[in-house]
Amino acid sequence: MNVKGIHHLSAMTGDAPGNVAFYTEVLGMRLIKKTVNQDDTSAYHLFYGDERGNPGTELTFFDFPVIPKHIPGLGSISGMSLRVPSDAALAYWSERFSAHGVKHSEIQAFAGRRVIFFEDPEGQQLSLVSDETNAGVPGGTPWERSPVPVPLGITGLGPVKLTVRNPAGTLAALRLLGFTEKSRVPALAEGQADIIIMQTGEGGSGAEVQVEPRTDLSVGRLGYGGVHHVAFRVEDKEELLAWIEILNREGLRNSGFVERYYFRSLYFREPGGILFELATDGPGFVTDEPFETLGESLALPPFLEPQRASIEAKLKPLHTKR
Template identity: 45%
Template sequence: MPTILGHHHISMITKNAKKNDEFYREILGLRRVKKSVNQDDPSMYHLFFGDLVGSPGTGLTFFEIPMVGRTHRGTNAITQIGLLVPSVESLQYWKNRFEELNVKHDEISRYAGREALAFEDPEGLRMILLSNNGEEIPEFWATWDLSSVPSEHQILGMGTIEIIVKNAGKLERTLTELFGFIVKERSKEQILLQSIEGQRFGEILVRELNGPGEKPGRGSIHHLALRAKDDEELAYWNKKVRERGFQTSGIVDRFYFKSLYFRESNGILFEIATDDPGFTVDSDVETLGEELALPPFLEDRREEIESSLEPLD
């Protein structure tokens, strides 16, 4: 029976791709593994950051929307991204780095049962570094030797993703009954669920909050993508999601992976994405993310598309 293998990537909104690119490459030390465009509106950048090759579970992606306003925070939203780092010593390294580089951050504390350091990017996107304490991570996650961050402190990949909704029970049932997530911890305030028991790289923390829904803007999270092994399993999930009563996008070929999209009962947008073919399908590892990459169906518009984009480098 197919299982969700963890997180695949998470996608956000940025107002300025150039400033976004600078922060995630120069401050966080991630690799830009793909410089592409929004396939539904190629006048705007779509940037992908991650480990050496943008392995599933490491991907932070951003859609540039230059006219976007600010985020009005509220419920029914994905609200925080957990990022795993190797150790408690890594958290101290990052605290010092954030102080030197004027990145907004909190003190080292605890979150979801482990040592943590919360911070924000320049657009207010909320993230939290989590000490992995030597626990298991996917064997294919790979550090990037040219990162501005030493390998012993580099961001490994995605950890706990926080979602705040009006009806936590509905989201919990979708995750457990449809996708097989396991409830790891439960309290009055929150529910901690894992796609693979004991593994933080597929962990979701659900909190319940009544009130106005979030109005997305710059620094908001658009959707969370869950990991499916291959095309066959993606087709299985498409069928199961529809049988659950949700509408899906059907299977969409994004060139670097295939996906389906659906909204659960609170309105949270989920994607399910395949591992393959990955970001090296149109580039070698050494030059990943350097040139503008376009899927084949947009290639004949390259000159038009490039002329509408502000150069990043």
């Protein structure tokens, strides 16, 4: 039993309005769910994705305005990537980034694909990866009302980079989930070991993790501009419960079953200190809102609905363009 690929990534922002503006107006992703952090309902939890937030397309942000800036380092998710359909799409994005003042690299080759590295306004480290020659886990469908033309739009999540001091434990955890080594690429930092490329399921950019060993860094400190956790796809609740048994058998402390309403989850830290989540492909985001109006209103799962008045009183209104 293997995980199928990347389900979602959850990052940190200190500026919810600016975050929405960048990810919807510049990157052209759809805000598919405006809800709250279920463990701290004073904070927004914003979900972006393809037209309906299919698994493997979801990039999410917790909004904590008072947190400090992220300090990169060991035990962190140090890079996120977003998929686009082709090399021609990368050329479009290079021009778009320049027009919008987005800090970005030239189009270059990395780990067998053409990529553009860029930052969001809070310093979040991202890249766009071309699926020109990619096989494997299929991407999603960009929203037709996006400001970015659909044939050039973002189709989902690509490879995730993990930075650790000793890769052995991280690699063992990934192998337990069904990942196997695909290749190695030269380190991005001088004097460091090769980056180890791991893949699972059908493979391709939507099922890839890059493990970067570093001996020249201190431990990172999570803040705005950093990534909280990475989630991997499992089919359904029954499979998730089976994974709980596997983790317990392996001696990996975990959260056990967690009901998130839009999907079901469990959480554990791999030996390098990075938080992993396993999340089911369903039920999905149209369970409590029509497809046509996803993300337009504050959505709360049924177990938080009785607290709506007190929750809304603690949140600053967040207006989005449509």
